[in-house]
Amino acid sequence: MGDVATARRGTNLPRMGDFNRSVIFDAIRRAPEGRSRVELVEMSGLSTQTVSNIARWLLEQELVVEAGKERAGIGKPRTLLRLNRTGMFAVGVHIDPAVMTFVVLDLVGGVVAHSRRRTPKANRPERVMALIHDGIEQLIADSEVPRDKIVGVGVAAPGPIDQERGTIVDPPHLVDWHRVPLRDALETSTGLPVLVDKDVTAAAVAETWAGGASGAGSFVFVYLGTGVGAGLVVHDELMRGVSGNAGEVGHIVTDPEGPVCWCGQRGCVAVTCTPQAMVEEAERAEVIPETRHAATLLRDARDVDAQFTRLCRVAAGGDAAAGDILNRAAEHTARAVAVLTNLLDVDRVVFGGPMWQRVSERYLERIPPHLDAFSATGALRRVPVVGTGVGDDVGAIGAACLVLERTFTPSAARLLLAH
Amino acid sequence: MGDVATARRGTNLPRMGDFNRSVIFDAIRRAPEGRSRVELVEMSGLSTQTVSNIARWLLEQELVVEAGKERAGIGKPRTLLRLNRTGMFAVGVHIDPAVMTFVVLDLVGGVVAHSRRRTPKANRPERVMALIHDGIEQLIADSEVPRDKIVGVGVAAPGPIDQERGTIVDPPHLVDWHRVPLRDALETSTGLPVLVDKDVTAAAVAETWAGGASGAGSFVFVYLGTGVGAGLVVHDELMRGVSGNAGEVGHIVTDPEGPVCWCGQRGCVAVTCTPQAMVEEAERAEVIPETRHAATLLRDARDVDAQFTRLCRVAAGGDAAAGDILNRAAEHTARAVAVLTNLLDVDRVVFGGPMWQRVSERYLERIPPHLDAFSATGALRRVPVVGTGVGDDVGAIGAACLVLERTFTPSAARLLLAH
DNA sequence: GGGGTTAGTCCGGTCGATGGACAAATGATA
DNA sequence: TATCATTTGTCCATCGACCGGACTAACCCC
Structure with missing residues (x-):
């Protein structure tokens, strides 16, 4: 117990x-x-x-x-x-299925340097780790930031992660990656403190650090990547859960008549609100041309990205079928978000993530009225919906913000005596 | 913003x-x-x-x-x-649609005195408040606890409540009750500090205070009353939300083929997991005799209570149809609980509330396997499910525990300077 | 240029945590 | 039975962070 x-x-x-x-x-x-x-x-x-x-x-x-x-x-x-924006700096790394992004952030959350590398598909963990280390060192050198001004390195990756050990649990894109002590290895190789967290969590932290007014107080951060995740910020503090894996919203039911999900239910978020699901629906409806290779069971993230861009462009061009797909997704997303806001009673909802920009206009117009309708308190206490100001590199920026947060943010934990 | x-x-x-x-x-x-x-x-x-x-x-x-x-x-x-269990005492009041319960608790959460009164149906607020005050004073007198040993009075009621003003927002059972300053009035009439909160919240606090090992750490408390609510405890602290109304779970969809709810969705918790819904289903299926009066739109809480007892007894007696109703409710409840545990990543789930005892055996047997199946981390990280040890008067006991919590529990808030 | 006002600093005091020396109570050992 | 080692818990002096009040600094207004 x-x-x-x-x-x-x-x-x-x-x-x-x-x-x-x-x-x-x-x-x-x-x-x-x-x-x-x-x-x-x-x-x-x-x-x-x-x-x-x-x-x-x-x-x-x-x-x-x-x-x-x-x-x-x-x-x-x-x-x-x-x-003093040049008083301290932090390094952030986002390990995505497709690409690894590196950034150096100043104290106010501004990007002073950034770079990208392709994520190696299949490789020995040592080799991958060497690549990450190399990317970090290269970027620090390029940024010309003095090393003693760097507070640490943050690493963000799609969950689940093992917060305790500081490692990514079975990342689907890195084969041979089992219980690799990512945090400890990077700490010894760079000589800097390292933090590991989920990309969704990191993006929410980026909002508290670099998001301005919308990053204060209590809010739900909805992350639109290949999938959909949530970051929960309560009283300016991120809720990580007991194992660092809070924020799983993939199997909230949003559409009783929706397609069957692998979890056994119908119309989960995973099959109604994720860009991946939207793209697949659009392909089935032949709204956009199919690019999927029969051989790849797991659709490539880069492919989803490109197809989603195409879908949004077609919809913006006035295609009714494409627009319908996005509009339905917006409504379903609103249902899922209503579950969160009813449960957590927060100040506002913030949308973000790599796919956000492409649907922001549509979502910001369509989600609020739906949300009001599904709200437990009705239209009595409206929950405002806003889009994040943090741009495309949210993952890496958030990763760096993890370090800034840990070092500079007042939290109850920092008051308490360590073990 | x-x-x-x-x-x-x-x-x-x-x-x-x-x-x-x-x-x-x-x-x-x-x-x-x-x-x-x-x-x-x-x-x-x-x-x-x-x-x-x-x-x-x-x-x-x-x-x-x-x-x-x-x-x-x-x-x-x-x-x-x-x-020292007699070192301090607290008074708790549960204002239920049917009945008002009063208790005096000692420091360890033991009941030293308790009483009940019928909740007046329609009356002037002053009259109701006088009844409450009278109930409190009577009980203190009966308990023979010296007044200076009483730290305060807690009041629990079905939500929503207005935490700021310390009042119950439009209680459906108390007509003419609008913005009545319950907290302030009781504070002046009794001369004791008064706290007002939702009964669900109070029950969760009761678990942290009087629940033993299952009330430590992070957990979701599922409250089975006439309806279903949740109390969220994270790191030993209750999450109340920005307006004190967190924990609304009534419109999480658990059954895509379920009945239509007034909120517009199908198969919400409100129409699949609440005792009220189960009773109504049982009546429709003629598993238990109908007692509902055509005139009363809003079913009487006492009636639900009695009918639910009957339904559970029939099921325990081996009636397959009755058992099915309860079993399906258990499965649907597990789905809703899975949404919560996936989202919040807690240590365990605790069930309680006035209706809990009647289904505890069945639920404790049936919910865990379903929950494992719906869990995001799969059976990898099992979330234990337990029943509360706190008995029938959870509402009133929890109300008193609100005071004990506020006075004695270490929370981040107590560290910070007041305004 | 003097008076009134607001901003920010210096100083001594207070209070709670701390580390080290010390007293107390017990089991093991000779 | 007496001594010793061990563990528990208290006394004392010190440290460090905040606080209230006195004081200096900078500005506007007349």
């Missing part, structure tokens, strides 16, 4: 200090135009003295810079504090 | 002390047989000195008592600390 010895941990003075520093840092971070000490006092509830001390510390660490003054009528003007 | 001014708050020394005291208290609470200081040191990560100080403080407050010594081989024996 769970380990009895697992109890809540206490906290102490140094942890408290660390936490308060991160609270102030976070408040500054969330205001791109800068924030004054008085504002920080009001927001954090800390005393002016404490905020002053923390501000000095952040300035000394070169994480923050003073950025001009703000005149507000009479009295001494407030000095604004703003993030 | 959410208030920008809403930022994370800092913490300070007194809050830290308070938090650590609650951590130690919680660790002692969760070990009914008692816990020694050394164990507490290991569990909390705090120093021996700190634990020693906190232990002294708890003893002075008469919240814990020393309970014998534990010899473990060589060396000075450990002195065990155990909760």
Whole structure:
């Protein structure tokens, strides 16, 4: 019934200090135009003295810079504090079935360097790992970021993952990959701290870090990749679940008359809302030409990507059948999202992921009314739906944000004593 | 897009002390047989000195008592600390459509007094409130608990509720009840702190407080009342959602061929898994005699209760049709629960609520295999299913536990500075 | 240029956690 | 039976982070 010895941990003075520093840092971070000490006092509830001390510390660490003054009528003007975007950097790696993306992010989440490499199909794990390591080192060199300014490396991959061991569990695209200690190996080879997480999770974290106002508070992040996943952010903290695999929404039923899913049910998200499913439906309806090779049981992700682009283009061109497919998918997605919002009672829903841009206009128009209709509280408490601002490299950007989050975000965990 | 001014708050020394005291208290609470200081040191990560100080403080407050010594081989024996069950008490009120239940709980969650009153059907809010107040005062008097030992009053009601204002939103059974300031009124009339929450939430809290091992860590609590609701506990903390209304599971689709629900979908939880739906199906199939009056659109909760008892008894007696109805409901419930466990990645599922006992045996046998089948991780990571130990008065007991939780449980919120 | 106002810093105090020395209680051993 | 090793738990001095109040700095207004 769970380990009895697992109890809540206490906290102490140094942890408290660390936490308060991160609270102030976070408040500054969330205001791109800068924030004054008085504002920080009001927001954090800390005393002016404490905020002053923390501000000095952040300035000394070169994480923050003073950025001009703000005149507000009479009295001494407030000095604004703003993030020093070159104060720290993080590296992100997205291991996708088709391609590996590498990015270097600055403190505010801006991309300062990025590169791509083809994901090797079948290879010895050591070889793959060497490729990843090489991609990281190459990019760091290209970016000309001093190594001591890099806080760490984040790795994102399609789940499931083993958070504890820091490894990807049986990635379908990397054969011979079993229990490979990815995290530990990269840590020793790069000499940097490494974090491993699901790409969906990473994308949600990217939203909290680089997403601006829509990344604050509590929200459900709906990730549109080859499949569909969800990231759950509650009170600015990501819910990872006990094994780091929360957010599986693939088998929520959205269409009682939909096609049969391999899970045995009808009309799951997996067969009604995923780009893969839409593409297959479009091919069957001959809305777009079939490209699938009979030999490949598992459809290639790059193929889905290209076909989905084609489907969206045809629909945008006015093809009714193509439009219908996308519209039905939007409605079904709204049903699944309603299950999440009814269950979790969040502030808003944020859409994103590599496939998002192509359907954003249609979805943002069609999903909100459906969502209102399916909402438990009815139209009484509307749940706003927005699209992410983070662009195409969400996976890699999110991966880097994992590191920034771990290092700089105030979370309950950082307060508690480690084991 | 959410208030920008809403930022994370800092913490300070007194809050830290308070938090650590609650951590130690919680660790002692969760070990009914008692816990020694050394164990507490290991569990909390705090120093021996700190634990020693906190232990002294708890003893002075008469919240814990020393309970014998534990010899473990060589060396000075450990002195065990155990909760002083009469150190503090809490009052709980469950406002149900049919009946109002009142309880007084001691520190370990044991019932020291309880009473029931019929819920008045149609009446002026002041009259209803006077009845509640009277019920509370009567019970306190009967229990002979000194008033200064009562930490507060918890009120549980079927949702939705308005957490902010502390009121029940349009309870279907209390006409003329609009925006009545229940919390504030009871606080002034009793002179005690009052908390208001959904009965489902309260039941989940009861599990964390009085449920023993199954109430620790992360779990989904499935509440079987007239309807079905869920309480979500993540890392020992209850997820209430931004407006206190998380846990709505009524419109998860579990049966694509099921009956049409008023929400427009087919086979929702509301029409496939709730006792109300089962009773109605049984009546239609003439498995149990119909008692419904044509006049009452909204079926009376007491009637559902009685009919459900009858249905379960008939099924237990070997009636195949009745058994089928319950078995199908079990399977559908498993589907809905799978949606929750896939999404939230929890340690276990706990069933409870007023209707639970009647189906516990059948459900505990039938749900686990279905759940494994519908699980995203397959049978790889089994999610255990257990029944609650908390008995029939879950609503009222949970209501009282709300107060105990708020007062004694270590939560991140208690660390942060108030506004 | 002086007064009023707001922003931010210096100083001493407070409080809770901590580490090390020490007292207490027990089993093992001679 | 006395001594020793071991473990438990407390006393004491120290540290470190926050806090309140006094103080300095920068600005607007008159």
